[in-house]
Amino acid sequence: MLIEEHRDLWQLGTELSCLSPSEPLAHALGELMTAELVRHIVAEESFVYPVARTHLPQGDLVVEQEIAAHAKLEQMMRELERPGLTRAEFDALHVRMPAEARRHMQTEEEWLFPLLAERLSAEELLALGRKAIEAKEKASIRQRLAEPEGSLLNRIVASGTTLVDRVRAYLQDTGYAS
Incomplete structure (x- = not known):
């Protein structure tokens, strides 16, 4: 699931890089990409990295590098x-x-994810995947950005902080990162 998300994020980034920053579509696509990337980052930090800390040799060091x-x-x-x-x-x-994103994704896909797959049972991997899917459905960024008045977009724009910080706060408020 995380590798598939990497591909989706890469596609959004490719589409965004083809647009001028003054185009309205660039702004909307940039917000979507930022929100989805932050959601993905929070998912890894909430679900994958705690498991990596406990199951990998030097897990704390590995996770701190990924968080950086x-x-x-x-x-x-x-x-x-x-x-x-x-x-x-x-x-x-x-x-x-x-x-930067490519380097990070390659590290995860070629090194971190295979190490976890070697050290976790099939049941543990399935449980981890289920948690991530449930959290993703619970905190759908795309759905909230599309809502009319009172939407996530209106709430986060009104807050005055960066979109990155607003999405992180939203995910914590929905219990996504619990």
Whole structure:
């Protein structure tokens, strides 16, 4: 499931990189990508990383490195929200961010996920997958962004913080990260 999400996020990033930052679609797609990426990051931090801490040799070190990679991606997303972002700045971020995301995804897909698969039973892997699916359904970002008045989008815009921080707060409020 997480690898499939990696592919979906990569597709969103590719589509976004083809648009000018002044296009309305770029803004909407950027918000969707940010919300989905933060949701994915929170899912990994809430469900996968606690298991990695306890089941992998040097699990704490491994998880801290992965969390640092997430923080770097979130900082880049915050930079994308900066008012008055020029096309050159937008383009530069859209070169750096996918490269960072690709490195992170490759580390997870080629190293972390296989290590977990070796150390967890089939039942443990299924239970972990079920938890992630339930949480994803419970905190559907796309559904909330599409709601009319009173929607997630209206609530997060009114809060005055970055979209990254607003989505994290929303996920915590829905019990996603519990």
